[in-house]
Amino acid sequence: MTDPLLVNIKNETVLVLGFAKSGEAAARLLVKYGARVIVNEAKPKEELQGTEELEALGVTFVTGGHPLQLFTADRIRLIVKNPGIRYDNPVIEEGLHRNIPVVTEVELASWLLRGTMLAITGSNGKTTTTKVIHEMLLTDQKSAKLAGNIGLPSCEVADTVLENEYMVTEVSSFQLKGTLHFRPHIAVLLNIFDAHLDYHGTRADYNHSKARVAHNLTADDYFVYNADDEVVADIARNSKGTNIPFSVHRRLSQGASHEGGIVYWHNQALLHTDDILLPGIHNLENVLAALAVAKLVGVSLAAIKQVLGTFTGVEHRLEFVKELNGRKVYNDSKATNMLATSRALAAFREPIVLIAGGLDRGNDFSSLASSFANVKAMVTYGETSDKLKEAGALAGVPVIKSTQHLAEAVKEAYPLTDKEDILLFSPACASWDQFKTFEERGDCFVNAIEQLV
The missing domain is CATH 3.90.190.20 (Mur ligase, C-terminal domain)
Structure with missing residues (x-):
């Protein structure tokens, strides 16, 4: 469902802060919906690629720094920032001071997505879990596309996903911190551990950013969460979505769980851990989360077993x-x-x-x-x-x-x-x-x- 803010962005000025892959994808999307786009990048223009094509579409580039004079030329309606740019950046600080919404491109993607978004986050394991979910969907002959940290920018993918298709999206705390209305149909939170405190400043801000994956869920949506992680379980208690827990340490009456070498779904034996090729208890967490998502969207047990018996992992992750x-x-x-x-x-x-x-x-x-x-x-x-x-x-x-x-x-x-x-x-x-x-x-x-x- 398209968000009204994106519909009403036509002829409004939007500032895209940072011209990496996500910035370029956001700029292209905003131009498509009729916005006047300014891209601000700290690097000099000669170090950037792809500017000529965007300039031909009407995009203005301001490079070599982050001048506050950006705010004097036009009334900026929205700032879309690169996830890696910190909030103490002077342009972001000025934008927030002026009450201008500051978002990341995953927010834009969520506004226009016609299909079903599955969003996976956590301090560890999100790439593996995202990949396993995607493989299970494809193996069951369902149409699914990868997006976010694991693949193409969400803005580049979302506009190509049809109503009966899935966008399997790996999202980071950097991306989630810049969300307002972001609402996946199934949100997955694997774990929370001290990470990226140089960016977030405090553990509380990091936790809050991760929790935003479930912030806008309704009873029609699902929150798949790690019941063994106290911080994650506490976030689940405040979720308005339908909570689906998973646990590697105890058998649960609902959700996905493990006990004695057996994997259960809603307390019914589903498969044996010997059927899972990925090594380690941490990968079992990832498998249980992926299994829960697969069952929620109707993936067959045969497809689930086939993927778990053949999936060897992702590059650079064990x-x-x-x-x-x-x-x-x-x-x-x-x-x-x-x-x-x-x-x-x-x-x-x-x-x-x-x-x-x-x-x-x-x-x-x-x-x-x-x-x-x-x-x-x-x-x-x-x-x-x-x-x-x-x-x-x-x-x-x-x-x-x-x-x-x-x-x-x-x-x-x-x-x-x-x-x-x-x-x-x-x-x-x-x-x-x-x-x-x-x-x-x-x-x-x-x-x-x-x-x-």
């Missing part, structure tokens, strides 16, 4: 790279916080040689030490190298080495492994000290492994 001289190598570059790494470590019973490190966000890694029971050796690198060494020493890890760069860490780590060991890259940190993205970091790890051969 991704099996290869077996190298009897050692199994896993790339978990997407583990950008301690919870993700602790879950990766818990997925294995074999001895582990761990490589970890990355951007220093001021975290104390001592709480990670309790997850090192199977770690026989670790190699740290990057800005957090010394802090992670301290956590390893606290846990009594027998061998700890440190290097400057990830490629060096791989060279140091491999000789510490024996046959039947796990060589695990799970950094517990963001990538931005040495890499532009966690994908680039993961590719560096895989390339370094290939160089060992």
Whole structure:
């Protein structure tokens, strides 16, 4: 259903702040609906691609900074910001001071979507869960498209989704913080853990942003939530949607749950955990959430079992790279916080040689030490190298080495492994000290492994 604000945006001035993929998609969409669009980007224009085509459509570009003079030319009706731009940006602060709505492009997408939106968020596991849901829908011959963090920008996809189709959307706290009327038909909240506090400032703001995935639900909508996570369960108590819990630790009378190696749906045995290829208790959480969504939209049990028996994971998330001289190598570059790494470590019973490190966000890694029971050796690198060494020493890890760069860490780590060991890259940190993205970091790890051969 199209939101009135988008319908009435014709001939109004909209400021798009940031010209990344999401900004370009938002600008194109707004032009289609008749808005006068100004794109403001801090980078100089010569570093941007695709500006000529948008200028031909009437888009104005203001580049090289964020001047407040933007507000003197036209009455700006709406600001659509890149999710990564913080709220202490002077243009955003001025816009909020002027009572101008500030949203992210996922909000625009939700206004015009004709099909059914499934929105998945959480501190960890959202990419895997989103992908599994999408695969289950496709396997059951249902039409579904990926959007958001996992694929194309939501604004680029939403206009192509028909009434009988699904848009499976991975949404981040950055995106959700910039929502007003966002209302998926099924919202999924996997877990909440300390993350992105450099952006949100406080844990309360981060929690509130995640909770917005369910903020506008009605009784006609569903909120699939982790009943084992106290913060998430508290959010569910305030939900106006139909709550569907999941639990990996206890059997539930409603929702998806696990007990004794059996997966249940509404307290009825559905399948055995041996039917699930993805390793680890954290992936079982993701599977239960995906199963709940699949059952709610009528996916057959045969399709669910087929996907769970064949899905090996997503790139850079506990991704099996290869077996190298009897050692199994896993790339978990997407583990950008301690919870993700602790879950990766818990997925294995074999001895582990761990490589970890990355951007220093001021975290104390001592709480990670309790997850090192199977770690026989670790190699740290990057800005957090010394802090992670301290956590390893606290846990009594027998061998700890440190290097400057990830490629060096791989060279140091491999000789510490024996046959039947796990060589695990799970950094517990963001990538931005040495890499532009966690994908680039993961590719560096895989390339370094290939160089060992």
